[in-house]
Amino acid sequence: MSDNTSKEAHYQVVTIGSATVDHFADTDSELIKIDTRTTHEALIAFPLGSKLLIKDLQVTTGGGGTNTAVSFARLGLKTGFLGKLGDDANAEFVLNKLRAESIDFLGGREGQTGFSVILNSIEQDRSILAYKGSNDHLKPTDVKPFSTDWFYISSMLGESLETVQKILDTSSGKVAFNPSNYQAEQGYKKLKTMLDKVTALIINREEACALLGLDYAEQRPVEVLLQELTDVLACEYILITDGKAGAWVCDGETVHHGLPQPDIRIKETTGAGDAFASTFTGAMIKGLALPQALDYAMTNAESVLQFRGAKECLLSWDALSAQVKAKPRELSQTPLYAPVS
Numbered sequence: 001m002s003d004n005t006s007k008e009a010h011y012q013v014v015t016i017g018s019a020t021v022d023h024f025a026d027t028d029s030e031l032i033k034i035d036t037r038t039t040h041e042a043l044i045a046f047p048l049g050s051k052l053l054i055k056d057l058q059v060t061t062g063g064g065g066t067n068t069a070v071s072f073a074r075l076g077l078k079t080g081f082l083g084k085l086g087d088d089a090n091a092e093f094v095l096n097k098l099r100a101e102s103i104d105f106l107g108g109r110e111g112q113t114g115f116s117v118i119l120n121s122i123e124q125d126r127s128i129l130a131y132k133g134s135n136d137h138l139k140p141t142d143v144k145p146f147s148t149d150w151f152y153i154s155s156m157l158g159e160s161l162e163t164v165q166k167i168l169d170t171s172s173g174k175v176a177f178n179p180s181n182y183q184a185e186q187g188y189k190k191l192k193t194m195l196d197k198v199t200a201l202i203i204n205r206e207e208a209c210a211l212l213g214l215d216y217a218e219q220r221p222v223e224v225l226l227q228e229l230t231d232v233l234a235c236e237y238i239l240i241t242d243g244k245a246g247a248w249v250c251d252g253e254t255v256h257h258g259l260p261q262p263d264i265r266i267k268e269t270t271g272a273g274d275a276f277a278s279t280f281t282g283a284m285i286k287g288l289a290l291p292q293a294l295d296y297a298m299t300n301a302e303s304v305l306q307f308r309g310a311k312e313c314l315l316s317w318d319a320l321s322a323q324v325k326a327k328p329r330e331l332s333q334t335p336l337y338a339p340v341s
Helices: 064-074 089-100 158-169 187-195 205-212 222-232 272-285 290-305 317-326
Strands: 009-016 020-026 030-035 040-045 056-062 079-082 114-120 126-131 146-154 174-178 200-204 237-241 247-250 254-258 331-335
Touching: 009 064, 009 272, 020 089, 056 064, 056 089, 064 079, 064 089, 064 146, 064 272, 079 146, 146 158, 146 272, 158 187, 174 272, 187 205, 200 205, 200 272, 205 222, 205 237, 222 237, 222 247, 237 272, 237 290, 247 290, 254 290, 272 290, 290 317, 290 331
Parallel strands: 009 079, 009 146, 020 114, 146 174, 174 200, 200 237
Antiparallel strands: 020 056, 030 040, 114 126, 237 247, 247 254, 254 331
């Protein structure tokens, strides 16, 4: 892989999103819980004015763009990553990791690469300090020539989001979109230009409520959310995840539901959502039926959940297929507009 593409290359999937250098820091910080009549909040606390020693430090690459690019590459798909890196040593670290996975970098370099610190407490809860850096400043002039069968788009903000919209306006590839909660809170009307081009929308239940302008605390059933989203959106597929309750995918007529495997021991949650969304997209690219694609997506996400880091335990296609075969998942299906109890 080189940083420059001299002629237009064709990919099975190009992922557009952020790139960061992530620092996972284990500390002996305390977890403080505050309960009121209406709220429950957990806080990681550090003594003021003291030096807190880090027990263990792990440095990896992160960000929705590079996480999903690695996922696609390990599934055996020809993959490009489009994003904005800084003109610094952290960018070289990211690029070296992409090269190792045979992923082409199709973006630009300027400023400072995105950076985050993940603070883990004694109870494995975490807080993240995130610096967006160059991620918000992807310009049309940064984009190297390419064509692709599929786009996978994770959360992009500011100038980068405007560039993504321009790319979609002039491209014909199918689109998978995994927005952040911040983007979902803007609602359908503000995201309409992008959503109208989306083939597969992949969100969690909180983001689904935000997109519809609903109160998350109402605990509206996911099946109802799928019905309401289908009435508003033109997407071919809509997926909603809801933690221990599992994941759902709808094709406008049928809802497929998968339950998590019961023996999963969660080590760290960073990157699990990226693994789920990209694996579902990759399985669709490879021609799997919806329930099988859902099973593959959940299996790869569960692999990531059991280890620290967003990429370390993303599975290859062969390993993923073997895992799915070895551990059958409870899957069910219902008509979309069936009554919900």
